[in-house]
Amino acid sequence: MFLLAVSLYFVLACLISWMVLFPSGREFVIAALAGAGARLQQGLGRLARRRRQDLGAWTQTGRASAHGLRDFFAEHYVLCLGGLALLAVPPMLALLLAGKPALNGFDAPTREINPQVAGLLEGEQLVPPPALPPLVFSTPEVQLARPMLVSASRDWALLDSAYAQRLLMAFRIMKEKYGYDMALLEGYRSPERQDTLAAMGSSVTNAAAFQSWHQYGLAADCAFLRDGRLVISERDPWAMRGYQLYGEVAESLGLTWGGRWKMMDFGHTELRQPGVMKK
Numbered sequence: 523m524f525l526l527a528v529s530l531y532f533v534l535a536c537l538i539s540w541m542v543l544f545p546s547g548r549e550f551v552i553a554a555l556a557g558a559g560a561r562l563q564q565g566l567g568r569l570a571r572r573r574r575q576d577l578g579a580w581t582q583t584g585r586a587s588a589h590g591l592r593d594f595f596a597e598h599y600v601l602c603l604g605g606l607a608l609l610a611v612p613p614m615l616a617l618l619l620a621g622k623p624a625l626n627g628f629d630a631p632t633r634e635i636n637p638q639v640a641g642l643l644e645g646e647q648l649v650p651p652p653a654l655p656p657l658v659f660s661t662p663e664v665q666l667a668r669p670m671l672v673s674a675s676r677d678w679a680l681l682d683s684a685y686a687q688r689l690l691m692a693f694r695i696m697k698e699k700y701g702y703d704m705a706l707l708e709g710y711r712s713p714e715r716q717d718t719l720a721a722m723g724s725s726v727t728n729a730a731a732f733q734s735w736h737q738y739g740l741a742a743d744c745a746f747l748r749d750g751r752l753v754i755s756e757r758d759p760w761a762m763r764g765y766q767l768y769g770e771v772a773e774s775l776g777l778t779w780g781g782r783w784k785m786m787d788f789g790h791t792e793l794r795q796p797g798v799m800k801k
Contacts, residue, residue, distance in 0.1 A: 648690035650678035654705055658752050667754040668743075669722065673715075674708035681709045682739040685793040688775045689742055692791070695771045702764045703747040707754075707789065711736035728785065735799070741792035744768070756788060765789065 653676065658664075660672050678686055689706075696702040711719075713731035720730045727734070735741035745754045746764050753761045765788035769779040772791045780787030 648687055648694065650686070650690065650706075651693070654747075658705070658747075658750075659707070661752070664752050664754060668707065669726070670715075670719065671707060675710045675712075676706045677709065678706070680739055681742065682793065682795075685740050685742075685777075688772075688777055688793060689744075689791065691775055692768065692771045692777070693744075696764070696768060700764070700767050702767070704744050704768070705747050705752060707743040707745055707752075708736070709742045710739050711741075713737055724785070732799075735792040735794065738798050740795065740798065741790065743787070743789045744791070745789050754789070762788075 656672065659674075664671055681689070693704045696704050711734065716727070716729065716731045716734055716737060719727050731737065745752055746761055747753070748760070756762050756765065765781060768791075769781045769788070772779045776793070777791040778794055780790030780792075
């Protein structure tokens with residue numbers, strides 16, 4: 523490698539010396555460079571002419587195609603218009619006949635009742651658990667999380683029977699499968715109480731009277747019991763895990779779970795029946 527570098531350096535030095543010392547050497551190099559430049563210019567000129575010729579051919583071809591399409595449409599315009607109509611009518615009919623798009627959230631469409639779940643619940647009639655002492659719902663922690671909970675209705679008899687059976691089944695599964703004891707915080711809610719809660723702000727509820735399934739006995743808010751105390755806060759990891767399991771169980775029983783709403787309500791479930799809310 524070293525010898526090759528030395529040889530190249532020697533040859534380059536000889537060429538430079540030849541050009542400097544002998545005028546004929548300089549003339550030869552200049553002539554060679556001029557010839558190479560002329561050949562390069564000629565090659566570029568031929569390439570440019572070829573491209574212009576190709577562009578002209580493409581232009582002529584495009585014009586011929588456009589004239590051909592125009593002539594075809596002029597000759598078969600009835601057939602062309604009929605084809606366009608056949609292509610346009612089905613999408614337009616689909617748009618006209620389609621219903622309005624619905625967004626997920628509080629105003630989601632009514633959930634269809636699963637007939638298999640209904641058949642399972644028609645057999646055994648589950649009994650509500652014994653009522654808890656009022657003091658359980660009046661602790662400072664509970665009052666901070668749920669204002670006015672002391673005056674809420676926890677009467678299972680005021681709930682729709684189909685919804686009550688599903689809710690009791692969810693309570694049983696949560697206890698037997700996951701070890702969570704559950705408590706009913708509020709079931710039926712009067713229109714007057716609904717308006718009172720709505721006046722407290724969106725952090726409590728966005729629904730006014732007869733805009734909530736509570737007024738129809740088809741909704742309830744629930745939480746967990748741990749060591750005899752009510753646990754509502756989602757900041758408690760144990761309770762948050764319970765809410766996730768509760769949502770899965772409730773949805774498997776055909777209920778709507780508030781944990782999937784934009785304003786999440788993890789302890790809320792409801793049974794949306796067609797035509798009820800319109801009344």
